[in-house]
Amino acid sequence: MRGSGVESTGSFRYIIAKPIREIKNGLSGLSPDLLKRIKIMIVLGIETSCDETAAAVVNDKREILANRVLSQLDDHRPYGGVVPEIAARAHLEHLDRLVAEAMDDAGVEFDDLDAVACTGGPGLIGGVMVGTMTAKAIAFAAQKPFLAVNHLEGHALTVRLTDDVPFPYLLLLVSGGHCQVLIVEGVGKYKRIGTTIDDAVGEAFDKTAKMLGLGYPGGPALEKVAAKGDPNRFGLPRPLRGRPGCDFSFSGLKTAVRTYMDGFPVEQQTEEVKADLAASFQRAVGDTLIDRARNAVFEFMRDYPEGKTLVLAGGVAANKYLRGRLVELTDQAGMQLVAPPLELCTDNAAMIAWAGLERFRLGERDDLDFKPRPRWPLDPEAPKRPGAGVKA
Ligand code: ADP
Ligand code: MG
Secondary structure, eight states, X not given: XXXXXOBOOOOOTTOOSSOHHHHHHHTTTSOHHHHXXXXXXXXXXXXXXXXXXXXXXXXXXXXXXXXXXXXXXXXXXXXTSOOHHHHHHHHHHHHHHHHXXXXXXXXXXXXXXXXXXXXXXXXXXXXXXXXXXXXXXXXXXXXXXXXXXXXXXXXXXXXXXXXXXXXXXEEEEXXXXXXXXXXXXXXXXXXXXXXXXXXXXXXXXXXXXXXXXXXXXXXXXXXXXHTTSOTTSSOOOOTTTTOSXXXXXXXXXHHHHHHHHHXXXXXXXXXXXXXXXXXXXXXXXXXXXXXXXXXXXXXXXXXXXXXXXXXXXXGGGGOHHHXXXXXXXXXXXXXXXXXXXXXXXXXXXXXXXXXXXXXXXXXXXXXXXXXXXXXXXXXTTSOSSTTTTOOX
16 A cells, blocks of 8 residues: 555544444334434545545434544655645545545444435645545445535534534634634524635645655644744744735745745754744734734624633634634633634544535535536635625
8 A cells, every 4th residue: 555644543532332233233222203303314535625535424413433544644754835736645545445445433334324425625626526426336335415615615514413502603714725714603604704815825835845845745844843932033024914805925934944944054044943944934824814813803702792612723824823812812702712622623524424414414415527626615605805895
């Protein structure tokens, strides 16, 4: 087998001890009528939109019965970033096995499923096609409903699986490919109030880490080095700070780090300089994020006084410093910060199965001729150009 990266073995606290088949067997003495009423809805989810190949099974009791994630980090590390062609081939090579393992973990057969959900976009099209074709084939063969889930909707609804958070809530989605603020009013009802005008936060972490020679993926490496550095040594910009609205910008910050770095002769680019630059960068990201999130919280509290929760999702949610800054903000605002456990913040299939389940129980499903969508905004009404139409 090729370098297959980190594999989760399914040790989440959400996994129920008994496979579904045993539960069903245990219920066999009950009347068919009662059985029907307590029927558990089970959905298989598939995620292949970027560099994680994943399959999971969840039920409507908010239990994750199986959650297999195969990270492709090792495959992409030599290139310092995700290579779409390599990603698509790796999905193709591993997905069938992961689906079989997930079904086995959950103790279910295709026949036991109520629906099959997959990421239908947005993402790298080769990977999305692999996942979509697989999900359609299973749905067709097993004669089950099929749901093509928006990957961002998966991130947006995860906290309802993990923490049962009621609508409406404010969502800060920060990952390698996405950087958005959304108001989640309900399933399928998303209002985007901010987005990045250039790089996503995770992307800025990755690129800055690469510049500092910290390796790939950059986010965790940079956070580790930053802990040893002086965040006040280098004066870096705080893009868009003080401006109205909730949009973000990170590319200027990244360029400023490069300018400092290039200002040092190679022999003076010491570990200390790198740690101080990393710490200064992380502090600047924190200041920018908080400034923009504060505007979002203000707008949310004004328009949705019943909402009390800021949800943090996406891989950058792993960053303890940024989490701490956001807790300060929500404490000040009288809100609570909720972030799913890390394994469910980064790309996974449990969130896709769950979003599929939420849509399915509202009576939704998709046709088998659904076309994978490399671009798929969660809020089609949001202005095309970030910043346009943002309320002061
Ligand atoms: P995507 O698939 O869109 O890249 P993921 O949800 O898989 O996003 O998250 C990966 C991103 O999260 C990467 O950009 C990575 O650098 C970033 N990331 C992970 N851990 C940290 C951290 N501790 N600090 C900052 N960024 C992080
Ligand atoms: Mg990823």
